[in-house]
Amino acid sequence: MRLTMYTDFSLRVLLYLGVQGKEKLSTVQEISDAYGISKNHLTKVTHELGKMGLVETIRGRGGGIRLNVAPDQINIGETVRKTEDDFHLVECFNCELNRCVITPVCRLKGVLHEALDAYFKVLDSYTLADFVENNEKLAAILLGE
Amino acid sequence: MRLTMYTDFSLRVLLYLGVQGKEKLSTVQEISDAYGISKNHLTKVTHELGKMGLVETIRGRGGGIRLNVAPDQINIGETVRKTEDDFHLVECFNCELNRCVITPVCRLKGVLHEALDAYFKVLDSYTLADFVENNEKLAAILLGE
Numbered sequence: 079m080r081l082t083m084y085t086d087f088s089l090r091v092l093l094y095l096g097v098q099g100k101e102k103l104s105t106v107q108e109i110s111d112a113y114g115i116s117k118n119h120l121t122k123v124t125h126e127l128g129k130m131g132l133v134e135t136i137r138g139r140g141g142g143i144r145l146n147v148a149p150d151q152i153n154i155g156e157t158v159r160k161t162e163d164d165f166h167l168v169e170c171f172n173c174e175l176n177r178c179v180i181t182p183v184c185r186l187k188g189v190l191h192e193a194l195d196a197y198f199k200v201l202d203s204y205t206l207a208d209f210v211e212n213n214e215k216l217a218a219i220l221l222g223e
Numbered sequence: 224m225r226l227t228m229y230t231d232f233s234l235r236v237l238l239y240l241g242v243q244g245k246e247k248l249s250t251v252q253e254i255s256d257a258y259g260i261s262k263n264h265l266t267k268v269t270h271e272l273g274k275m276g277l278v279e280t281i282r283g284r285g286g287g288i289r290l291n292v293a294p295d296q297i298n299i300g301e302t303v304r305k306t307e308d309d310f311h312l313v314e315c316f317n318c319e320l321n322r323c324v325i326t327p328v329c330r331l332k333g334v335l336h337e338a339l340d341a342y343f344k345v346l347d348s349y350t351l352a353d354f355v356e357n358n359e360k361l362a363a364i365l366l367g368e
Contacts, residue, residue, distance in 0.1 A: 079226055079310050083315040089331060090323070113324060154334065165224050168231040178235070179258060183360040184233060185353065189299065193345035200338035206331065215328040 085161040087115060087123045087142070095133065096149045096210030097217040103142030130160055131157055147156045155201035165194060230306040232260060232268045241276065241294045241355030242362040248287030257365045275305055294355055297364070300347035312341055 094109045106124055110117040124143055127133040134146040145152070159165075166172045167190050170181045181187065210216065216223050251269055255262040264362045269288055272278040279291040290297070304310075311317045312335050315326045326332065355361065362368050
């Protein structure tokens with residue numbers, strides 16, 4: 079059971095932009111350099127975060143990206159729900175493709191949903207602010223400050 | 224975020240053998256027919272469940288498989304931990320391969336662990352008995368009783 083690399087990188091971009099603060103612009107190259115991960119991947123990630131309304135892109139010379147909303151408005155559970163393809167723990171979670179014959183009477187399905195709900199209840203209780211505020215050590219590593 | 228097909232099928236095999244009861248033997252063919260899933264997959268699954276000590280194989284003519292332990296001794300969280308390859312939600316969960324530079328100061332890692340713990344706390348609170356006992360409808364579908 080894993081989150082996608084795409085979710086992992088999305089969260090890292092948000093952490094980076096979160097420690098940068100709301101106004102200052104960053105470039106994908108800077109984020110790529112800070113984490114040592116592919117610029118191509120990050121370009122796609124930031125594009126998608128833009129479509130979600132979390133990241134704003136300023137075009138042109140001296141342009142870059144920054145958070146479009148305050149860190150305390152970026153809920154982690156909500157973000158992960160959007161960046162993951164799906165949360166189909168088992169076949170019956172996908173109503174369209176499910177062919178499991180015991181679905182109508184299977185109590186396991188409900189328990190797996192209960193477990194997934196508990197997982198999200200934790201993520202839903204945090205925002206990006208919880209990870210970037212008063213975290214000078216994070217800023218030091220990412221921004222070299 | 225998904226569980227593997229292997230975990231899904233393992234749980235289905237355990238449900239089948241659970242409704243069969245401890246003594247009666249089943250064949251992989253019967254389980255394959257009941258769920259409409261590949262016999263080849265189920266052969267591998269039952270072999271692995273055997274190695275985990277959950278399923279017993281009686282060889283020879285009239286042989287088959289059955290649970291090796293009582294349903295109330297088969298914990299769901301424990302079983303899923305064994306059938307999944309790993310629970311590396313993000314890169315830093317894998318100590319050997321992790322290259323994320325912010326790991327020492329990243330609070331997100333702790334929160335993802337907290338979410339995973341909440342997920343398992345639910346699964347750990349159930350055993351196979353919770354799904355198969357007094358579930359005549361499940362037996363009716365799987366065994367045609």
